[in-house]
Amino acid sequence: MSNVVHETLPSGIEYAVLPLPDRRVVAFQIRMLGGCCSDPADKLGLAHLIDETIDMGTTTRTGRELSDAFDAIGAGAGSGTGRETTTYTCSVLPEHFERAVELHADFLRNPTFPEDAVDVALDLARQELVALQDDAHGLLDKYLGQQACGAILGRHALGEPETIGNVSRQSIVDHWRSYFCNGRMIVTVAGAIEAKNVSRVLEKYFNGFGESKQAGRDGFAMAFTPGTTHYDKELEQQQIGIGWPGVEVTHKDYPIQQAVIGILSGGMSGRLFTEVREKRGLVYWVSAWSETPRGAGTMFMGASTMPERCDETYDVLVGEVERLSEDLTEEELQRAKTGILASHETRGDTTRARCSDLASDLFFFGKPIPIETKIAELEAVTVKDVRRYLENYPRDQRCVVTVGPRPLGSAGPSSKTQARASS
Amino acid sequence: MSNSNGKSPYTVRKLDNGLTVVIEQMPDVRSVAAGFAVKTGARDDPKELAGVSHFLEHMMFKGTPKREWQQITIDFDRMGSQYNAYTSEDRTVYYGWVRTGDLEKQIELLADMIQSTLPPEEFTTEKGVVLEEIAMSKDQLDHVAFDFLQEKVFENHPLGWPILGYDETLNPMTRDQMWAYFKKRYAPSNMMFVVAGNVDPASVMGLVEKYCGSLEAGDPGDERAPATVPTGVATLKVDRFQQQVVALSFPSVSAFDPRVETVSAATTILGGDNSRFFWNIMQKGLALRAGAYHMDYTDCGIMILYGTCEPDRCDAFLEAVREESNRICSERVSPEEADRVKNKRRTSLAIEGEAPYYRLTQLMDDMEFYGRPRTVGERLAEVDEVTPDTIFDYFQSLPINTEGHLTSVGPRTWPA
Known part of the structure; x- marks a missing residue:
């Protein structure tokens, strides 16, 4: 891995690139250092709800326009809420890398969290919790995590029925402002691309994204209960x-x-x-x-x-x-x-x-x-x-x-x- | 997908015993995948032996004249192989994905295990494992719903048997019954051996001849009966589930049909990630999940429109699905919708080209459905031929704005 480039840009973005010139695609991952462990105790499920609504509209695009723009470049994009991070992954043909980063920057920086999309996300989150009762393995994971990892690290990303009821659009916006910024972002890229191209594109689309001072680098306390x-x-x-x-x-x-x-x-x-x-x-x-x-x-x-x-x-x-x-x-x-x-x-x-x-x-x-x-x-x-x-x-x-x-x-x-x- | 010297990356040959061998050269990778595809699956199970193909797949790991069962998995793990096996309605596959230098050991091991003795002393224990697998599937709503759909849509046809079988067919099954099935269906002429990776085809062909050339030839027969999809309604009430799975099934094309890429695009437009179902059903809160799926077999196919919803939203969900079905049958999709789907397909083909295991499964499909490997260029050309017109024409010949076959599984007896 001697050819890996790793640095932090003046804008606060920490990134690393593994150039693999023989590959036919570029894969990248944006990890925002905030997951369900950062949810307020009375609003468990908040990070998941941000993930579900952040791409439902930006200041310049509707959610559907954004999805169509991703499809127009054939991007294979996905996201997931973890304990300590919210991760956005994407695979594209090399010629579409810059456009894919631009689209990510649009929804990560300029989300509007439309009221109707938030209402639907809350309803679907409630349904997800009901559906979890039909998933025997999922229930074991949830209960085992709670007991083995404790009140913070043992949280389930979906939250609890009583806590998602406390989540409002405003709490989503407030939480996004605190946890989505360059100082809490790690970007990694692998594939048919040069490192200098990556830094140029990241600076172009993410420069000035919230707080640049590094944060979110510490872990949370595990509380194991026998x-x-x-x-x-x-x-x-x-x-x-x-x-x-x-x-x-x-x-x-x-x-x-x-x-x-x-x-x-x-x-x-x-x-x-x-x-x-x-x-x-x-x-x-x-x-x-x-x-x-x-x-x-x-x-x-x-x-x-x-x-x-x-x-x-x-x-x-x-x-x-x-x-x-x-x-x-x-x-x-x-x-x-x-x-x-x-x-x-x-x-x-x-x-x-x-x-x-x-x-x-x-x-x-x-x-x-x-x-x-x-x-x-x-x-x-x-x-x-x-x-x-x-x-x-x-x-x-x-x-x-x-x-x-x-x-x-x-x-x-x-x-x-x-x-x-x-x- | 041609090599830098312009030669085809594929080698296809039939051994004297009838085994088809397919090799793809992938010069840019460090690993290699190899595996058998046997043209036998749940649809070939005799009714009273439903589940025998899948149970047999388990037994293939249990011993050969050369190796006891533990030695088989130890030898796979010694080379760090990513290996497994699976059974579908049409096919049973055994594969291993290893570092290039371990290819000969991998071929030798796969060739040995395919000559299983089905050790009688392991039969009852392994049956217990399969019965546990059946019990596990009964705790999974999607699994229960899909088995029920298959059973009802293909009623009285072998495609209706669950792949795992039933407790009632597994319990009385004997090792002799399985042996008879095995000797008939695992004839080399009913199998292919596929290798994909950074390899020299001539030396790989030599290895396959060395280890598979002595497999005994036989006659697997070919008794697959064609299936038809009826209309109707079937419900299964299971009180312990909270959610309801509702599905509409319609006749569609087989995997051999030239319209497969058109059907694939149509199901993506209806039920993919950024689809009509996503925006008009899920984002209206009518269902937690909603999708469209094309199940294709060697001789028939079904298009399934499905969703998981709260029991009191079944009517609203079905109404929304019917609305989208009517719309796609009566109005052409836009050129932009068709293009978006095609662009995604291009990226997925590039990703597929990176991993020998992905290529292995695609080669097995191509050989079975087309009788030859297909280049990425050829597949892209088929994708490029998909247009709003081809999608519209498909739905004119195989409409989904008709009654269809409705299945519903969950705590509510719906429709009453």
Whole structure:
């Protein structure tokens, strides 16, 4: 990644460019450093509502004109609200890059948030929350996040029924003014483009966009709460989620954590897939993953199974992590590392993935990290390192969430909604 | 899409045992994707064995004369392959996406697993996994709604079976029944092996001959019955869901039809990102999601107009869909609308050209539907031929302002 250009322009825009001259497209990503963690507590869901309405009209274009302008250059554009960022992604043919940036600048800088569009967005947000009740995995994610990450980092982007009712057009405008500016913007670009062209275009369209002083670079506090919570719901399967404290992306042990996830569920030969699914036939879905906001990290495992098999599934899940420190082999570790390393060349063949990786580097480390460094750190992980990691981050204080017809360890009928029990 | 030396990037050959081999050279990438496409899927399941194609796909990972099941996934993971398999109504696919240097190992492994022994001792355990997958699908509103739509629109036709099958067909299914199906349908003449990446075609062809040349030839038969789309109404009341999925289905063209790009443009104009449904239905708050979709099979197709809405908004949603259906059948779309869709298609074709896995799936489509690979230039030419007139003509021959087939799934018995 030696040819990456990374700098902050006088206007306050931090950007990085990875020129890939052989590619046929340019991918770029604009991360605004403000997501649902920045929502006022009584207006949860606000950042998501800004994302839903910001392109519904500008001072010079209607929402439809803006969408038509994007389509006229064939742009593949999207957006998403996260915990700490609101991200706008776009892929275009190189000749349309400047126009695509101009259109982004138009809606990010000059939104009018039309009243009728805000009313519809509020109604649809309410419907989204209802629809979430029809999404068993989505509910598990929400409840697990709340308990494992706490009141701020565990927020759900959609907010809550009672809080989106407090959101008005004026609160959307006020929040946008505070969180949408050059000082809170990170732009990354990859593909068939020269760095000098990127800086020229960014200066041309974003110069003078709000506050230029850098802000939003600090993380939020994680608040992990051990314990077991069951959410009663009529479902065919029981959803099980287990979390325990881990490390953040910038921590020296992060490559070890990546390897642990790879060993557990990096491929179909991973321990969870092998032991829970293939040997015992307990589940179709089983997985391990981590959540890593800035400055914090949590490890998770999840599975869904028929209610009568949830206790056995839970026991096998927990047992497999504990067994890791006893019988992990060099060969198994090497397999997990190879899976991660090979993805740099397979997934890395797509320009969008390269752009996204660069954006993550800037977000977490404040600078591009050479791929060679990442590879070397991962390759250096040993079995001994994994054992040390498992010792240093014990799992005796687990956070466990179940959603479905019966709580764990219950032979009888299901408990009341949100019945709480200790683990 | 030609190489710098002007030669075609494609190589297509049939081995003596009937296996079709397709190779695409992609000089600018560092990885390579390889996979089998078997022309068998849920529509080929005998009725009493509904779900056998999909269950078989699971069993293919369970053992060969050379490898026990754990060794198969270990060997995939040793090379860091991005691998998987899937079953559709028409096709079953097994693939791996690896670093270029691992291609031979990948081909050897795929060729080995396709010669599965379907180990009897793994059959019952894996059946449990599939039954869990069926249970999981019953908790997903969209999955329940789509299975119900297929069942009703293709009533009494194999396209109506759910890909996963039913508890009632999975439970009594035996390994011998699956073996008979496997030996018949996985004949090399019913399969193709596709490779896309930074490779030398001659040496790849040698590898495929080495590892796949001994696959035993056979006769898969060809017993696919054509399907028709009836009109009617079907509702499924499921109290535990909060939202209602409403869908209108109409006969459309098959994947072989030259109007496929026209249908694709029409569905994008109706139900894509910046579409008539988005602005006139979703942005009116009538439905959380609304879209148009073309399901194409080898011999038929359906156009589906669908949405997810609150149960008390079903009437308003359907009325709005009918209004848009009437409008697109009676008035030509504007040239600007058609151009916007075509521009998006150009970008998506450029993105597709970056990743061997994307090309692999497209090559499988092209070979099945056109009998040969198609260049990006050729596909772009087909996109360029789409005009307001071709879209209008399509809707004159296959209108969607008729009754159609209405399905509704959710907590409300609607229409009553």
